[in-house]
Ligand SMILES: Nc1ncnc2c1ncn2[C@@H]1O[C@H](COP(=O)(O)OP(=O)(O)OP(=O)(O)O)[C@@H](O)[C@H]1O
Ligand SMILES: CC(C)(CO)[C@@H](O)C(=O)NCCC(=O)O
């Protein structure tokens with residue numbers, strides 16, 4: 019259902035009535051008593067329709083209930099708005115919060131730090147007879163934020179943080195997972211780090227009003243910076259404080275006070291630059307890169323070997339800072355010939371109105387008409403004795419004196435290029451000299467003068483390389499211009515983000531950058547609707563969004579010569595798309611999967627897309643799949659006009675991403691296939707398609723569950739050896755149901771699920787293309803009379819819904835359980851294609867358990883059944899003798915998995931595990947095919963793509979992989 023649309027409906031109940039109705043309804047349902055905790059399991063939506071905040075109030079209300087003394091076992095709870103208000107007051111004043119070290123304290127503290135809720139006009143969205151109706155809070159403002167500014171001579175940089183809440187704690191599955199794995203509730207610190215997103219925005223300094231409007235429209239000045247203590251302060255915008263650095267922090271302090279009523283807390287500019295650079299270099303995996311002769315390459319920074327380095331910030335002016343550690347630095351030099359010089363002088367000489375216009379001009383320029391070259395002086399010859407080629411610039415702008423010409427006689431394009439080269443080269447040279455002065459080998463260049471512009475970077479790199487004879491290395495930063503603002507942001511320790519680790523950050527690239535204010539001109543996009551219109555406008559305007567980044571020059575002569583740039587496109591990629599810097603999602607609960615054998619060498623992506631042939635191929639595959647995907651997505655939302663419009667916008671956005679990456683594969687950091695597949699899912703979510711395959715998954719689950727009893731019966735009639743083989747065959751065969759594979763989707767039109775499954779099973783002849791079954795079997799069953807000890811705990815990374823989980827993985831899980839191995843089903847946190855999610859699994863297990871005692875007892879032991887509301891159960895024996903079957907979420911919403919960033923519950927579950935089973939192409943081939951584990955690992959997949967089959971296993975489409983690797 020469309021969120022905007024439903025906002026316009028007015029037939030809603032106030033929240034008070036809603037709560038009453040929920041409880042009455044729950045009580046009326048016979049199964050509700052069994053699942054008392056479910057009664058709060060509804061979600062809320064804000065007027066600002068951001069999905070990420072939809073749980074906030076649920077948890078909030080829940081904590082209010084807990085505080086009111088209403089335990090979760092209460093069968094009936096009626097809370098009116100007045101009571102909520104009273105509780106809010108108690109929270110604000112801190113009265114009655116002391117629960118004596120109770121575990122729930124964290125919950126309450128957290129709630130206490132939240133913004134006040136505006137419940138006025140609260141109402142149910144849609145049908146309140148639904149299981150989890152949504153409440154709309156039309157007057158609740160956007161998420162609370164933290165804000166920091168860097169106000170420079172040319173640009174204002176703004177970094178702001180919007181919180182998104184952790185998921186609902188009140189979930190039976192999560193609770194039992196917590197109990198079983200002993201997940202710690204508390205944090206290392208005395209206040210919790212909250213999840214959220216870091217946004218990066220910039221404005222021109224002389225358009226300060228746009229910046230003030232932006233801050234005001236997003237209410238950023240009312241954010242959490244106001245409070246001095248994390249736990250109890252009341253938000254009060256009148257004495258709010260914003261962190262700011264750069265000269266403008268001094269110059270504009272009064273203006274901020276006057277216009278926004280906020281005080282500026284000034285932070286030293288150099289401190290901030292260094293703090294920002296150190297943070298980026300430590301926390302962002304693909305932050306630094308080299309750029310030489312058009313070739314961009316990311317540099318792995320070893321955190322223990324980062325210092326010393328030279329930081330060169332090229333803003334309006336240039337600062338050069340020798341950095342020896344966190345907070346340990348010295349500004350060793352600077353130059354007044356910087357970005358401001360290029361922009362200013364360039365505007366004077368060319369009449370360009372904007373920086374981008376000027377830079378764009380340079381791409382069509384030929385500096386030989388302006389610059390005096392060595393060849394001009396030496397009659398076309400190199401001066402090779404001192405290492406200068408004829409094409410080396412001997413004197414920037416030198417040619418203009420010898421000719422009797424006026425400014426108008428020169429092409430603005432040529433002037434712009436000469437100027438750009440002069441300034442870039444000069445900066446590179448001074449940087450080198452300072453590096454030399456202090457014996458520094460690494461130079462990081464930041465500041466917005468760089469602007470990710472290939473030619474600028476190449477010129478600087480060339481200067482550094484040429485003068486240092488390759489000794490020193492110039493590196494650039496993806497967040498180039500935001501160092502100061504980030505540093506100012508980090509200087510506020512109250513948000514607890516200062517020591518975030520690389521695995522806790524996920525960068526996303528939403529399409530509507532102006533949505534977060536990424537565009538320099540114009541207002542931010544307020545909502546999804548505006549964003550869609552924005553996408554539509556882009557299409558009308560042609561290719562701006564995908565226009566290529568200028569290509570670098572064709573290389574040098576080796577003698578200091580340097581040709582004119584051969585730009586691929588005429589126009590500079592619009593800054594409005596702002597796609598180089600994404601939104602940084604901070605997810606404090608993410609952890610490194612503890613069973614990885616070697617984190618340092620781990621690379622999730624099996625396919626590296628920096629190979630252009632590979633990128634081309636996958637680009638074609640994903641493009642071809644797009645129309646089907648859009649149809650499915652639109653159908654999943656009822657096929658309404660609104661859904662179609664969002665579907666179109668999604669298709670455009672994703673195509674734009676693809677086109678952009680084709681032009682510059684490293685635009686978003688190092689690109690692998692997993693990133694591309696994840697981008698697609700993120701893009702769907704961006705346009706509010708949260709589960710495109712919902713009904714397909716449902717249908718296939720039902721069809722598969724119907725034949726499960728027969729399969730189990732058949733299996734039970736076999737001996738151990740035969741059964742194990744049949745089970746693995748079953749997993750491989752059932753893995754054919756993959757809506758991410760073009761070939762398979764075509765297949766589905768030709769038969770029913772069960773027909774295809776049987777056909778697939780019949781073709782399962784060993785040896786498979788990769789076949790370690792015998793070794794696996796030996797480990798499981800032993801040889802001769804010697805019976806091996808069973809694994810203690812197996813983690814099964816499951817893939818698709820339907821036959822894959824029901825007829826493939828569940829029977830395998832059952833076998834492990836039967837042998838005394840605890841089983842943890844590891845599934846996605848968010849939907850991706852037709853993959854089964856952790857949220858959907860309990861219900862599937864419950865259905866399967868109806869036909870199987872082993873599954874039933876294990877599921878009860880694992881705390882799964884209550885959650886799935888199985889009414890047919892007669893008083894479950896909680897101390898049943900079975901080992902548990904559990905479900906944990908993996909922390910991601912993609913068909914692939916990067917094991918450096920998994921949910922804390924998965925990390926906890928992994929601690930006692932001695933067997934990992936990765937199933938399906940995404941998790942065991944596209945990613946992790948080469949991953950090594952500290953425990954036994956089994957990788958099972960059917961290869962449903964011809965090229966992958968050829969490349970990875972030298973085989974064919976529908977070949978199977980059964981790769982078993984004992985603990986390494
Ligand atoms: N869209 C843009 N508009 C204006 N200038 C831009 C733009 N993109 C890049 N630049 C360049 O970036 C420079 C500003 O860089 P940056 O924001 O890092 O410096 P600043 O903080 O404003 O200056 P300083 O630190 O010296 O006070 C400009 O002088 C210009 O050369
Ligand atoms: C004055 C600052 C520090 C303001 O950011 C910067 O513009 C700068 O470093 N200018 C160069 C001044 C010099 O060292 O010659």
Ligand SMILES: [Mn+2]
Nearest residue numbers: 170264333502
């Ligand atoms: Mn600056």
